[in-house]
Amino acid sequence: MSINTLIDSLSTQGWYVWDDFLISSDIQEIKHCIPNTLQDARIGHRESLQGNRAIRGDQTVWLEPEMGVPIALYMDKMEEIRQALNYQLFLGLRDFETHFCRYPNGGFYKKHVDNPRGVGRRKITTVLYMNESWKLGDGGELVVFDKKDNHLFKLEPLAGRMIFFMSEEFPHEVLPTEQKRESIAGWFLTEKIL
Ligand code: OGA
Numbered sequence: 001m002s003i004n005t006l007i008d009s010l011s012t013q014g015w016y017v018w019d020d021f022l023i024s025s026d027i028q029e030i031k032h033c034i035p036n037t038l039q040d041a042r043i044g045h046r047e048s049l050q051g052n053r054a055i056r057g058d059q060t061v062w063l064e065p066e067m068g069v070p071i072a073l074y075m076d077k078m079e080e081i082r083q084a085l086n087y088q089l090f091l092g093l094r095d096f097e098t099h100f101c102r103y104p105n106g107g108f109y110k111k112h113v114d115n116p117r118g119v120g121r122r123k124i125t126t127v128l129y130m131n132e133s134w135k136l137g138d139g140g141e142l143v144v145f146d147k148k149d150n151h152l153f154k155l156e157p158l159a160g161r162m163i164f165f166m167s168e169e170f171p172h173e174v175l176p177t178e179q180k181r182e183s184i185a186g187w188f189l190t191e192k193i194l
Protein backbone atom coordinates (compact mmCIF):
# COMPACT_ATOMS: atom_id res chain seq x y z
CA MET A 1 0.00 0.00 0.00
CA SER A 2 1.68 3.16 -1.14
CA ILE A 3 1.18 6.22 -3.31
CA ASN A 4 3.07 4.46 -6.11
CA THR A 5 0.74 1.47 -6.05
CA LEU A 6 -2.19 3.89 -6.05
CA ILE A 7 -0.83 5.70 -9.10
CA ASP A 8 -0.14 2.45 -10.97
CA SER A 9 -3.62 1.11 -10.26
CA LEU A 10 -5.39 4.33 -11.17
CA SER A 11 -3.57 4.52 -14.49
CA THR A 12 -4.09 0.84 -15.41
CA GLN A 13 -7.52 -0.07 -14.01
CA GLY A 14 -8.95 3.29 -12.92
CA TRP A 15 -9.55 2.38 -9.26
CA TYR A 16 -7.69 1.32 -6.13
CA VAL A 17 -8.60 0.13 -2.64
CA TRP A 18 -6.14 1.26 0.04
CA ASP A 19 -6.71 -0.69 3.27
CA ASP A 20 -5.51 0.93 6.49
CA PHE A 21 -5.18 4.30 4.81
CA LEU A 22 -5.82 5.64 8.33
CA ILE A 23 -5.48 3.83 11.64
CA SER A 24 -8.32 3.43 14.09
CA SER A 25 -7.19 6.23 16.43
CA ASP A 26 -7.03 8.70 13.49
CA ILE A 27 -10.58 7.76 12.55
CA GLN A 28 -11.77 8.24 16.14
CA GLU A 29 -10.09 11.64 16.33
CA ILE A 30 -11.64 12.78 13.06
CA LYS A 31 -15.09 11.68 14.28
CA HIS A 32 -14.67 13.88 17.36
CA CYS A 33 -14.22 16.95 15.11
CA ILE A 34 -17.40 16.40 13.10
CA PRO A 35 -20.09 18.99 13.91
CA ASN A 36 -23.30 17.65 15.44
CA THR A 37 -25.57 19.14 12.81
CA LEU A 38 -25.44 17.61 9.34
CA GLN A 39 -27.45 18.52 6.23
CA ASP A 40 -29.59 16.26 4.06
CA ALA A 41 -27.37 15.28 1.16
CA ARG A 42 -28.09 16.96 -2.17
CA ILE A 43 -27.68 15.74 -5.72
CA GLY A 44 -27.57 17.31 -9.11
CA HIS A 45 -26.42 20.54 -10.59
CA ARG A 46 -28.99 22.84 -9.02
CA GLU A 47 -28.73 20.97 -5.75
CA SER A 48 -32.47 20.51 -5.53
CA LEU A 49 -33.54 18.56 -2.50
CA GLN A 50 -36.80 17.41 -4.06
CA GLY A 51 -37.08 13.66 -4.34
CA ASN A 52 -33.55 13.16 -3.07
CA ARG A 53 -34.49 10.70 -0.37
CA ALA A 54 -35.54 8.23 -3.06
CA ILE A 55 -31.97 8.36 -4.37
CA ARG A 56 -29.78 8.86 -1.33
CA GLY A 57 -30.46 8.86 2.39
CA ASP A 58 -27.31 10.26 3.92
CA GLN A 59 -26.56 13.48 5.73
CA THR A 60 -23.37 15.38 5.09
CA VAL A 61 -21.15 18.23 6.20
CA TRP A 62 -18.34 19.77 4.13
CA LEU A 63 -14.99 19.50 5.90
CA GLU A 64 -12.62 22.40 6.55
CA PRO A 65 -9.16 22.25 8.15
CA GLU A 66 -10.43 24.71 10.80
CA MET A 67 -12.64 21.96 12.22
CA GLY A 68 -9.64 20.45 13.97
CA VAL A 69 -6.11 19.12 13.65
CA PRO A 70 -7.17 15.54 12.76
CA ILE A 71 -9.19 16.86 9.81
CA ALA A 72 -6.37 19.19 8.79
CA LEU A 73 -3.96 16.22 8.84
CA TYR A 74 -6.30 14.15 6.66
CA MET A 75 -6.53 17.05 4.21
CA ASP A 76 -2.73 17.43 4.22
CA LYS A 77 -2.42 13.76 3.33
CA MET A 78 -4.85 14.20 0.44
CA GLU A 79 -2.90 17.27 -0.72
CA GLU A 80 0.27 15.16 -0.82
CA ILE A 81 -1.58 12.62 -2.95
CA ARG A 82 -2.95 15.36 -5.24
CA GLN A 83 0.58 16.58 -5.91
CA ALA A 84 1.90 13.06 -6.56
CA LEU A 85 -0.97 12.33 -8.97
CA ASN A 86 -0.29 15.54 -10.88
CA TYR A 87 3.43 14.91 -10.97
CA GLN A 88 3.11 11.39 -12.36
CA LEU A 89 -0.17 11.33 -14.26
CA PHE A 90 -0.53 14.95 -15.47
CA LEU A 91 -4.17 15.02 -14.41
CA GLY A 92 -4.27 18.77 -13.74
CA LEU A 93 -5.93 18.33 -10.37
CA ARG A 94 -6.39 21.79 -8.82
CA ASP A 95 -8.47 21.28 -5.68
CA PHE A 96 -9.90 18.71 -3.30
CA GLU A 97 -13.39 18.95 -1.84
CA THR A 98 -14.50 16.59 0.87
CA HIS A 99 -17.47 15.90 3.07
CA PHE A 100 -18.38 13.63 5.94
CA CYS A 101 -21.43 11.40 5.29
CA ARG A 102 -23.70 9.57 7.70
CA TYR A 103 -26.34 7.10 6.53
CA PRO A 104 -28.93 6.18 9.12
CA ASN A 105 -30.16 2.59 9.43
CA GLY A 106 -32.00 1.88 6.17
CA GLY A 107 -30.02 4.48 4.20
CA PHE A 108 -28.73 3.80 0.69
CA TYR A 109 -27.49 5.62 -2.42
CA LYS A 110 -28.85 4.41 -5.75
CA LYS A 111 -26.55 3.66 -8.67
CA HIS A 112 -25.00 6.83 -10.11
CA VAL A 113 -21.87 8.28 -11.70
CA ASP A 114 -20.18 11.11 -9.77
CA ASN A 115 -19.28 13.05 -12.91
CA PRO A 116 -21.57 11.86 -15.72
CA ARG A 117 -20.37 12.78 -19.25
CA GLY A 118 -17.29 14.35 -17.65
CA VAL A 119 -18.76 17.84 -17.75
CA GLY A 120 -18.07 18.64 -14.10
CA ARG A 121 -14.77 19.23 -12.34
CA ARG A 122 -14.71 15.95 -10.41
CA LYS A 123 -11.86 13.78 -11.73
CA ILE A 124 -11.09 11.29 -8.95
CA THR A 125 -13.47 10.16 -6.21
CA THR A 126 -12.22 9.02 -2.81
CA VAL A 127 -14.24 7.40 -0.03
CA LEU A 128 -12.75 6.72 3.40
CA TYR A 129 -14.81 4.36 5.56
CA MET A 130 -15.18 4.84 9.30
CA ASN A 131 -17.20 1.85 10.54
CA GLU A 132 -15.19 0.23 13.33
CA SER A 133 -17.48 -2.68 14.04
CA TRP A 134 -18.85 -3.44 10.56
CA LYS A 135 -19.72 -7.11 10.09
CA LEU A 136 -21.27 -9.26 7.39
CA GLY A 137 -25.01 -8.62 7.31
CA ASP A 138 -24.69 -4.96 8.31
CA GLY A 139 -25.10 -3.95 4.65
CA GLY A 140 -23.98 -0.60 3.26
CA GLU A 141 -21.47 -2.18 0.90
CA LEU A 142 -20.29 -0.15 -2.09
CA VAL A 143 -21.00 -1.89 -5.40
CA VAL A 144 -18.89 -0.76 -8.35
CA PHE A 145 -19.64 -1.29 -12.06
CA ASP A 146 -17.57 -0.67 -15.17
CA LYS A 147 -18.41 1.75 -18.02
CA LYS A 148 -20.58 -0.92 -19.66
CA ASP A 149 -22.42 -1.52 -16.40
CA ASN A 150 -20.82 -4.90 -15.72
CA HIS A 151 -20.55 -5.66 -11.99
CA LEU A 152 -16.91 -5.26 -10.89
CA PHE A 153 -16.83 -5.77 -7.13
CA LYS A 154 -18.54 -5.19 -3.80
CA LEU A 155 -16.64 -3.42 -1.03
CA GLU A 156 -17.22 -3.63 2.72
CA PRO A 157 -17.16 -0.17 4.36
CA LEU A 158 -14.46 -1.12 6.89
CA ALA A 159 -12.85 1.55 9.07
CA GLY A 160 -9.60 2.91 7.68
CA ARG A 161 -10.16 1.63 4.15
CA MET A 162 -10.16 4.15 1.29
CA ILE A 163 -11.28 3.61 -2.29
CA PHE A 164 -10.13 5.80 -5.17
CA PHE A 165 -11.75 5.72 -8.62
CA MET A 166 -12.05 7.85 -11.75
CA SER A 167 -15.21 9.93 -11.22
CA GLU A 168 -16.39 9.77 -14.85
CA GLU A 169 -15.98 6.05 -15.40
CA PHE A 170 -17.49 3.93 -12.66
CA PRO A 171 -21.20 3.72 -11.85
CA HIS A 172 -21.57 2.73 -8.19
CA GLU A 173 -24.18 2.35 -5.49
CA VAL A 174 -24.41 2.04 -1.72
CA LEU A 175 -26.54 -0.93 -0.66
CA PRO A 176 -29.09 -0.36 2.11
CA THR A 177 -27.32 -0.28 5.46
CA GLU A 178 -28.68 -2.02 8.55
CA GLN A 179 -26.51 0.10 10.84
CA LYS A 180 -25.43 3.72 11.02
CA ARG A 181 -22.79 4.05 8.27
CA GLU A 182 -20.10 6.75 8.31
CA SER A 183 -17.59 7.77 5.66
CA ILE A 184 -15.73 10.71 4.21
CA ALA A 185 -16.14 11.19 0.47
CA GLY A 186 -13.83 13.47 -1.48
CA TRP A 187 -13.17 14.60 -5.02
CA PHE A 188 -10.00 15.81 -6.70
CA LEU A 189 -11.13 18.59 -9.04
CA THR A 190 -9.78 19.81 -12.35
CA GLU A 191 -9.44 23.49 -13.27
CA LYS A 192 -12.52 25.65 -13.10
CA ILE A 193 -13.88 26.28 -16.59
CA LEU A 194 -15.07 29.85 -16.83
C1 OGA B 1 -20.89 9.38 -3.04
C2 OGA B 1 -20.80 7.91 -2.97
C3 OGA B 1 -20.05 5.92 -1.86
C4 OGA B 1 -19.83 5.35 -0.50
O1 OGA B 1 -20.85 10.03 -1.97
O2 OGA B 1 -20.97 9.93 -4.17
O3 OGA B 1 -21.10 7.30 -3.96
O4 OGA B 1 -19.40 4.19 -0.42
N1 OGA B 1 -20.36 7.30 -1.86
O5 OGA B 1 -20.10 6.03 0.48
Ligand code: MN
Nearest residue numbers: 112113114172
Ligand atom coordinates in the same frame (compact mmCIF):
# COMPACT_ATOMS: atom_id res chain seq x y z
MN1 MN C 1 -20.82 8.53 -5.73
